[in-house]
Amino acid sequence: MADTASAPSSFLAAAQELQPDTIKLRRAIHEEPELGLDTPKTLEKVKAALAGLPLTLKEARSCTGMIAILDGAQSGRSVLLRGDMDALPMPEDAPVNFKSKIQGAMHACGHDAHTSMLVSAAKILCARRDQIAGRVLFMFQPGEEGHFGAKFMLEEGLLNDPAPDAAFALHITPNAPAGIVTAKAGPMMASADQFQLVVRGQGGHASMPHLAIDPIPVACEIVTAIQAFITRRIDAFDPAIFTVTTMNAGTTYNVIGESVRMSGTMRAISEATRKKLHDGVARVAENIARAHDCTAEVNIDAGFPVTINDARAVSLVERAVRAELGDSAFIRANAPVMGAEDFSYVLQKTPGAMSFLGVCPEGQDFRSACPCHSNKMELNEAAMAAGVATHCATAESFLRDGLPS
Ligand SMILES: [Zn+2]
Ligand SMILES: [Zn+2]
Numbered sequence: 001m002a003d004t005a006s007a008p009s010s011f012l013a014a015a016q017e018l019q020p021d022t023i024k025l026r027r028a029i030h031e032e033p034e035l036g037l038d039t040p041k042t043l044e045k046v047k048a049a050l051a052g053l054p055l056t057l058k059e060a061r062s063c064t065g066m067i068a069i070l071d072g073a074q075s076g077r078s079v080l081l082r083g084d085m086d087a088l089p090m091p092e093d094a095p096v097n098f099k100s101k102i103q104g105a106m107h108a109c110g111h112d113a114h115t116s117m118l119v120s121a122a123k124i125l126c127a128r129r130d131q132i133a134g135r136v137l138f139m140f141q142p143g144e145e146g147h148f149g150a151k152f153m154l155e156e157g158l159l160n161d162p163a164p165d166a167a168f169a170l171h172i173t174p175n176a177p178a179g180i181v182t183a184k185a186g187p188m189m190a191s192a193d194q195f196q197l198v199v200r201g202q203g204g205h206a207s208m209p210h211l212a213i214d215p216i217p218v219a220c221e222i223v224t225a226i227q228a229f230i231t232r233r234i235d236a237f238d239p240a241i242f243t244v245t246t247m248n249a250g251t252t253y254n255v256i257g258e259s260v261r262m263s264g265t266m267r268a269i270s271e272a273t274r275k276k277l278h279d280g281v282a283r284v285a286e287n288i289a290r291a292h293d294c295t296a297e298v299n300i301d302a303g304f305p306v307t308i309n310d311a312r313a314v315s316l317v318e319r320a321v322r323a324e325l326g327d328s329a330f331i332r333a334n335a336p337v338m339g340a341e342d343f344s345y346v347l348q349k350t351p352g353a354m355s356f357l358g359v360c361p362e363g364q365d366f367r368s369a370c371p372c373h374s375n376k377m378e379l380n381e382a383a384m385a386a387g388v389a390t391h392c393a394t395a396e397s398f399l400r401d402g403l404p405s
Contacts, residue, residue, distance in 0.1 A: 011324055011396075014124045015388035021123075022388060023381050025049055026116035027098040033087030033105040033112070037063035037143040037152065042085045042115065046140050049119045053126040055138075062152040065141045069162070070125055072132025072399070079398045080137040080164035080350065081391050082343055083118030084111045084144035093375040108377045110172035110359065115140060117170065117384050121391035134399040137164050143342075146303065150342040154349065166313060166403060167352035168394050169343045170387050174369040176331075176358030178383040181321045181390055183355035184333040185311035187269035190241070192303040192340035193278070196263045197222070197244075197285055201294045203258040212256040216249050218292045219260035222285045223247075229280050240277045241267040241338055267338045269306055307344040310351035312403035317353050319404070320393040325386055339372075351403060357390065359383045 015022070025045060034042050043064045047057070056069040064085070092099050092106035100106045122138045137159070143149025153159065176182060199219040204212025226242050234240045242264070249260040266281065268274035282298045289296035321330040333356070343354050359379035360366035370376040 011124060011389040011392040012385060015120060015385040015392070018120045018123060018388065019385055021049070022116050022120045022384050025119055026112050026381065026384065029112040029115055030107045031098050031101050033100050033102055033107045034085070034142075035087055035089055035105055036147045037149055039064045039085045039142040043140065046085070046115060046119055050122060053122065054129055055122065055126065058158055060153050060156055060158055062156055063142050063149055065139070065149055065153045065158065067158050068122060068138040068140070070122065070129065070132070070136040070138070072134050073130045074133035076134030077165045077399050077402060078135040078137065078162050079395045080139055080159070080167040080346070080352070081118060081121060081395055082139040082141065082167065082169040082346065083114040084141050084149065085115050086111055086142045086145055086147070086149065088145055088373060090375055094378050096378065106375065108374060109145065109372045110377075110379055111144065113172050113359070113379055113384055113387070114170065117387040117391060120388040121395070124388065124392050125395060132399060135162055136395050136399070137162070148342055151345045154345055159346070159349070164350050166398050167346045167350040168313070168317065168391070169354045170357050170390060171341070171354065172359045172379055172387070173356045173372060174360050174377060174379055175366050175371055176356060176360060177366050178358050178360050178380040179325065179329060179386040180331055180358035181317065181325070181329060181355050181386070182331045182333045182358070183309060183314050183317055183353055184336065185309055185314045187306050187336045188309045188333075188354050189307035189336060189341045189344065190267040190269050190338045191271070191274045191306045193266045193274070194263065194301040194303060195266055195281065196261065196299045198297045199260045199285070199289055199294055200258060204256045206254040206256055209256060213293050214256045215258070215260045215294050218289055218294045219247065219249065219262065222288050222296065223262070225284050225288055226281055229284050233280060234273060234276065238270050238273045239268070240273050241265070242277065242281060266300070267340070269336050271306060274306070304340040304342045305344045305348065307341045307354055308347055309353040310347070310403070312405070313351055313353035315404050316397055317355050317390070317394055320397040321390055324389050324393040329386065355390070357383060357387045
């Protein structure tokens with residue numbers, strides 16, 4: 001039997017011992033969500049929690065990001081663990097007693113838990129500094145929700161000196177059983193690009209459409225033609241998504257308006273398909289518009305690239321999780337998630353893996369639990385211990401053995 005007076009032998013036991021701290025910090029961050037690249041109060045909470053630990057802190061200038069560096073007792077490899085800190089601009093309706101106190105902001109993507117789990121992992125690894133050969137970089141980043149926080153930190157050179165040899169991140173999901181870690185090699189998350197599409201015709205009287213050029217049926221035809229383009233021209237095993245989320249035209253019942261404005265999102269899981277999608281959407285829209293004497297203009301705001309997991313890094317996470325949390329705690333995902341992540345920029349530079357941690361609330365079915373970005377999203381805090389242990393076991397395994405061949 002383990003001696004209860006000594007330090008816990010496993011990372012999971014250490015994480016469980018720290019659970020009150022992990023939960024307390026998560027709830028404090030949850031109550032005071034901050035948006036975008038500017039998360040100073042969250043960063044202060046992180047710094048307060050890390051105070052006194054043997055860490056070198058490097059703060060970003062372009063945003064409120066920070067790298068906390070743990071130098072082990074001996075030199076060796078260098079590994080990065082990432083936690084994001086920003087919330088979403090939306091109201092909170094989750095039935096919790098530590099609800100957001102900031103109107104119109106909610107931690108609905110679990111970044112509060114990511115930050116808190118990373119802080120606890122730092123505490124545990126710092127306590128084992130004597131046994132560590134190498135370096136651990138704890139990356140606390142703002143601006144994941146479409147604000148390019150990771151890209152800003154990379155561009156500032158925060159990940160250059162020291163540069164990590166491998167990088168890992170965990171993202172919670174209520175739509176997987178609590179405590180289960182899941183990942184796959186290759187594309188793990190999609191690219192995400194926004195588009196605006198304007199179809200222009202000629203205004204006129206609704207009773208005399210032949211004297212006007214009505215852009216509405218043309219816009220509708222473009223939307224359906226693009227769906228046909230996707231099913232006929234895009235490889236079914238390298239898929240793409242084109243979703244129109246807004247469509248605005250007209251002012252009243254008897255006037256043909258001059259234009260239709262649409263916007264939405266485009267997703268892909270390879271850069272080749274992403275480019276084919278961009279080109280195809282513009283080509284189809286412009287040529288259908290031309291066929292009806294209209295014009296179409298497509299503008300694309302490029303968002304995050306595809307998040308691509310290194311196969312060796314996924315194997316490392318799989319082995320580390322199975323050894324630490326049990327054989328059934330890791331499940332190979334069979335498909336990517338069509339959401340996007342700016343950890344993709346880190347993985348473009350450094351081999352690594354982004355994994356998901358199941359946090360389905362107690363008593364709920366993970367298939368129907370409110371997902372990330374829901375105003376009612378809840379997470380099972382007990383599963384955070386598994387996340388903390390996963391961070392620690394992954395870092396330890398990489399520092400000891402490197403990536404498996
Ligand atoms: Zn999100
Ligand atoms: Zn997220």
